Structures are given as structure tokens and as C-alpha cells.
Amino acid sequence: MTSEAQAAAPVPVTKSTGHRLGITGREWRNLAIAAVLFALAAVVPLVGSGYVQSIAISIAIYTALATSWMLFSGPTNYISLATAAFFGSGMYIVAGGLDLAPYPVLVLLAGVAGALFAAVVGLATLRISGVYFVIFSLGLAELVRQIITWLQHVLGTMSGLYVYVDRSEEMFFWQLLALTAVVYLVGWWIGRSRLGFALRIIGNDELVAVHCGINTARAKVILFVISSTFAAIAGALVAPRWSYVEPTIAFSPFLSFQVVIMALLGGVHRLWGPLLGVIPFTLLWELISANFPAQTTLLLGAAFLLIVYFIPNGVVGLIEDALRQRGEWLKSLRLLLVRRSRDA
Amino acid sequence: MPDSPALTAHAVSKRFGGLVAVNDISFALAENEVLGLIGPNGSGKTTMMNLISGALRPSAGEIRLYGEDIAGIGASRIARKGVARTFQLVRMLPGLTVLENVTAGGVFGHARRWGQELNDYAHALLQRVGLPNAGDVAMTALTYIDQKRVELARALAGDPKVLLLDEWLAGLNPTELKTGIALIEQLRAEGRTIIIVEHVMHAIRSLCDRCIVMSSGAKIAEGTPRDVLADAEVIRAYLGTADA
Amino acid sequence: MDIIIIGLLLGATYALMAMGLQLQYGVARIMNLANGEMLIAGAFGTFWFYTASNASPFYALIGVIPLAFAVNWAIYRVLIVPLVRRARNQGQLEVDCILATFGLSFILVGILLAVFGGEYLSYSYLARPIFILGEPYGLNRVAAFIGSLVLCLGLYLWLHRTRPGLALRAVSVNPAAAGLVSINVTRASALAFALGGAVTAAGGVLLSMFLTFDASLGVVFTLKALIIVILGGVSDIRGAILAAFILGLAETTVASLVDPGLTLAAAYLLFMAILLVRPEGLLGRRSS
Ligand SMILES: Nc1ncnc2c1ncn2[C@@H]1O[C@H](COP(=O)(O)OP(=O)(O)OP(=O)(O)O)[C@@H](O)[C@H]1O
């Protein structure tokens, strides 16, 4: 993705709501709807069975991860394959630090560490073209895994760590739901800010962006940092639920892959897009991993290709196409009726 | 010429591997002057514009904006100092509406606006370039010429002091050409300093105070449009040698 | 001293692997994130061949190269060509290719897992020491080194001495201009992609002679090949070969001085150095 190649990256036309300083009535309405939905979601673990709870937790994790992934990769088209690197780092900070500091402090620390880590990676790779960034992100999780394994070897600690924090399933869910809410709020705020506008310009044509006076490297790094911080915090929140953390598990490339696939399935040009991918995919995945536990990798790859080839704009794209078609259909219907009545 | 030039180039060169696209070019441009940059295809005009706007970094030489060296500081900083441009081949932002394509130029650049003020300003600019009602249209629905108009509006959204127009008039029909020339004249009357690259000689004659003729990267003539276009070497550069 | 020699021995195989990726990325302009999986597939194939027949793994090349060529040709035709058709610009094509080949890499890993299982595999072939300058080295490493050199040289000569090779190089320099002089760019790209896959798989055959591998190792090799290609400059074979030896040396140094588990860190260190110092590659020309 050189600036040349970025030239006319395909981004569906979206009307920005961000050109007003105050919050409009429409935005208040959307915020209210979102608040109600979150309140409803918060009740789910109270009424559902253990199985429902565990699925709800998965959905919450992936919604937080896929939405924060989309915050950066959506507008810029810079595909990050490194979610697991940040998620795993967050996990390890909690797993490794429980003897030293209280859990909430560790969660914060995970966020800070994720931010710093992302800043270093972003500063090194995002100033140049996008391909370098993709390549760099591809092996990042594996790199961190190697380094942690090595550190544990040098320090003589066990490779697996047990994480005991007393939390009920409901509590895990609410924590993740709260994180998701923050992701959405931040995403909404970015979407209506200058920063969000800058990112959309960058995603359309990076050369035009610099000629508009945008410090493209800064905008990209800021967004990458925000996005990665959320991934690290998610890792920190999930660590106690797994109760046993090991480098190969924490830094599994599977996670990065699933996050990308879900976000793409939903659609990456709307804040609520990834959610529409996470829900069906998580349910589907429950089925697949229950029935074909040995073939998960293969099926995941196949699902990915199906999405890239057949639903390139995601569920959101399908919905918007359907709405547009319905609109056109209604229009022609009206035209037809008008003509009829005139003829009559 | 006033004593503080708006833009100066001093011995500027740009090499692409073995090819010298811009070769040791120097000039000074007074505030509010309109300079024409002409020359045959491939003579390095666009490259020179790229060097000024910061899209490319010069291999040698310096470029000064109101006395400050801007060579190689990066296009975004140059844009914020008040240099705006259009591209020879239109570069639009296809995922944005026409209005957003214009506001893009007014948020981060030389003059900064936001919110309703920016939208109103952008609407006014669209009106000015002749697209009064196009704000909500998708960029891809416009004709190439209309896209060029939007691009000019985007360049103007940052209220630039120096405006670089790379063949902005190319492809216009005679009526459009007339309004186009009138528009550039207006921009000049607002006090802007303008460089135009153009193959439409009629426009060069009516707009430019001065012309620089480039050939194979080098400056081969400089002067008023009338003098320069009568110059034997210039004719040779454009038409080739007579005995061919 | 032995670090240097092991590094050089390793570097030759890396050079072969990078030439494979370079054909795909430099000529066909496809960023193939499933490249490493092709390599691992070659290694698995060789493992299967060797354990079944006990013949020299070099014979596996006879089967692996045409097979990988055919598979990659098919991948290009079936998966990549639709993306090329659909893309409205280079940027979208790049994103689509990254996504498609990333998905493909998981499919390949899935197939390998299904066929061979998830264990670490290795076999022992020519596991005898050979003495170079008085120090013992695995004969299998030396054999792989020689095999890689022969293949690299063959490929280099083919690219520089034959008409199809010339066509590929022309496409790599400028696809539009190559089209103008009646080179069939789509065919040339398909050829480059298939050949690149075959060369990569051949690299896997040779690597398997001295390396322990498992199905999930592909991504590491993709990354190494990509780093070599970037370091060497996207369209410069000599640069890539030089870069391959540098990576081989850097890895061996880290492996023997710090920890064998940190080889990727060495590659990343090198990557950082390129990004910060010479983004245009080792021998690449600076455009300014
Ligand atoms: N990025 C680049 N890399 C390599 N060569 C380039 C690059 N940009 C321009 N050139 C070469 O530099 C020379 C000058 O090109 P330039 O576009 O500046 O010409 P021009 O005067 O604008 O021509 P035209 O009237 O056709 O627009 C040409 O030979 C061109 O091929």
C-alpha cells in the first residue's frame, strides 16, 4: 500500500456525522438506543444458563477486539494481523504480575504497556508504506512469544502460569461489556472528530492527505495505539478466566485471524459492523468446534476465503445493498402507480 | 518586483536514477505574481510542482517560501505553511461525498475550520468553482471535469497563499475555459501567488505575468509570455528542429 | 568461525526461498502470505517420501517441484485472477491479496494438520559430520547448501538467459510496458507465481534435511522470506541473495550466542534496521 497504491482505495460512501461541534438530536437518539441495548445485554448472564453465559462472554471479547481492530484497520485499509501480540501481552502482564500488584492495577498496566508497545511498532512501520506494516504485524505475536519463552527460560520460571482472581462469570461478562462500551464510545468520538476525518482521508488517498496538511504518520500511530491498548486490556480482563496461561496459548495466531475474519464478515466501515460479524461467527464457531474439533484451522481458512470472495463488504454491505434496492424498488413502484393513475 | 519574494527556487535538481527530471532550476516568484511553467511533455514541469509541494524531495538545491527553506520538510508541513495544489491526473477521495472532498482541504491545512463554519465555507467554494448543488453527491458520480473543479475547491479550502495548478484547464471546452480563466484571475485578485503548468497557450498569455520554459528538465527561457513564445529555442523545443 | 559457516550454509536455502517469494511479489505483484506454508508443505512431502521409500530426499524434488508448480498455477488461476479482475486499483488488489493468501495459509495449515497431524517432525538423513576447516558440520546441511546453490544458479541463468526469463524480468520492471511489447502479462504473472511456489517448495525439501518442523511453522518462513526480499530490494535478485546470507548469519549468531529459540527476534531486528535506515533495500537505489 504505497501512497500510489492507496490512490483510490475503495471505501463505500459514508456520510460523516462529524461536522458539527455539538451533539445533534439524531446522535442523542443513537446514544440512547445504544445505552438501552447495552442495558439489555447486561441482563443476559442473569437470565441465561451457563452455556449462554459462556457464549455471551465470547461475543463480548470478540466484539471488543474486532471493533477496536476496525477502528484502525477500517478507515486506513492497513490490515493488522497482530491482535494476538497485544492481547497476549495483556494476559501475561496479569499472569506474571499477580504476586506483585493488585489485579485492577495490572489491568491498567496492561493498557499502558500495550499502548507503548504499539507506539514503538507504529513509529517504526507506519511512517512508510502499508505493506511493511502488514508484514511486521504478521509475525509480531510469534516474536513476543519467543521473547517471553526465552525470558522465562532465563529467569527460570515455569512456562505456564496459573492466574487466580476471584470473579464470577457474570462479573467477567460485565467487565468485558464495559470495555466494549468504552470501545464504542471512543470509536464514536473518533468518528466525529478531526482525527477520524483525517483517517478516512488517509484511507482514500494518502498523497492527498499529506497535501491537505495531515500529519499522516501521527494520525495512524495514534489510532493504532488506541486500537492496541484495547486489545491489551481485553487480554488482561480475560486472563483470570482462562486460569492457566502459556505462551503458545496466549499468542496463538488464531486469535488475530478470528478477529480479522469477524470484522470483515460484519463490515469495517461502520462502528456497529464488526458486531454483526461477531455474533453469527461465534455461534457458527461453537458448532464447528463442537462437531469438527480436528478441522478448525481448515474450516476457519475456508470461511475466511468465502467472506473475502463473496461478501467483500460484509453483512453491513449486504444490508445497505438490500436497503438501496428496496428504495429503488419502492421508487419504481411509486412511478408505476403515478403513471397508472395518470393513464386512468 | 517587490523585495521579498513569495517563493524562490535555487539550483533545484531532481534525479530519478539516471534520469535528471529537473536540472538546476532557479527562479523567484513575487507575492501575487502568476507564473506560467511550460514545456513539452516530459520536460519536468510536474516534477517541479512535486518538489515545491513537497511530494518529492529535491536531490539538490533549495526552495524557499517567504525566505524559509521548505525543501524536503514534507508535504503536510508545506501545506500548512500555505501551499496548495491540484494534480495533473485528478486525485479524488472516492469514499467521501463531494462536500467532504472539499472540507478535507480546510481542516488540517493553512487556514483551519471545522463544523458548520467549514461546511458553509466549502459550500461557498463549490459554488465558486461552478458546482453549487453537488455537496451530497458521491464523488464517483461526477464527470472528470467536475472532479477537477472539486479538486480546486479542495485546494482553496485551506486558503492558500501559493497555489500550484497542474494543467487544471486541460480538457475544458471553450466556454468552460473562459470561466476557468476568469476564476484564476479572481484568485489572483485575492492576492494569491499562483504557478500554472499549462499546454493551453491562450490561457498562459492571458493569465501569466511571466513564463519559464522547461525542456528536458532544464530552464531554456524565461520572460513575459509574449517574448518567451517568440523565442527560437522555445519553438525548437516544442516543434523539434526544422530540418527533421 | 563456525557461526559464519553455519550462517552461510543456512543462507543458501534462505536465498532459494526468497527467490521464490520474489518471483511472486516482484513479478506477479502478489503479496503471498501463504508462501511459508508452501515451503512447509514441501518439507512434509519430503518427510513422507523419505520415511516411505528411504531414498535420498533429493529425489523428492522431482515430485515436489512439478506438483507445487501445478498447485500454485491453480491457486493463481482460481484465487488470484478473480481478485485482479475485481480490483479497481492496486491498493485494493493488495489488500485483497493479503486477505486471500492469509486465509489460504490457514487452509494449507489445516490440510497439513489433517494429513500429518500436529507433531514436530524430522528425519535423519546424512546425519554424519563433515569437517570444514577442522570443525565438524552436519553433512545434511552441506548437502542442502549445495542443492540450494545449484537451484539458485539454475533459476538465475534461466531468468537471464532465456526468453521466458526475460519476459518475467520485463514484467517485474514495468508490467504496462511489458504488455506493450506483446508480453502476455497475465500468463507471465501466472508463470512467475507458479514458479515462485515451486521454488519455495523446493526450499522446503532442502530445509527438511536438517530442520525440525511442524505445520504451524510456515508463518515464520513467510516472514523471513518477506524480510529478505524487502532487505534485498523487491526486484533485485542479487540483493535478495546477499540479504539471505545476512539473515542466515544474523540468525545463527543469535541462536548460538543468545538462544536458539530467538531466531525470529534476529529477523525482526534486521527488519527494524531496514525500516529505520534503508527503506529502499540494501542495493535499492534511493529515489531522491
Ligand atoms: N516518480 C518518478 N519516477 C521516475 N521517473 C519519473 C517520476 N516522475 C517523473 N518521472 C520522469 O521525469 C520526467 C519528467 O516528468 P514530468 O511528469 O515532470 O513531465 P511534465 O513536464 O509534467 O510532462 P507532461 O506535460 O506530460 O505532464 C519524465 O521523463 C518522467 O518519466
Ligand SMILES: [Mg+2]
Ligand atoms: Mg505533467
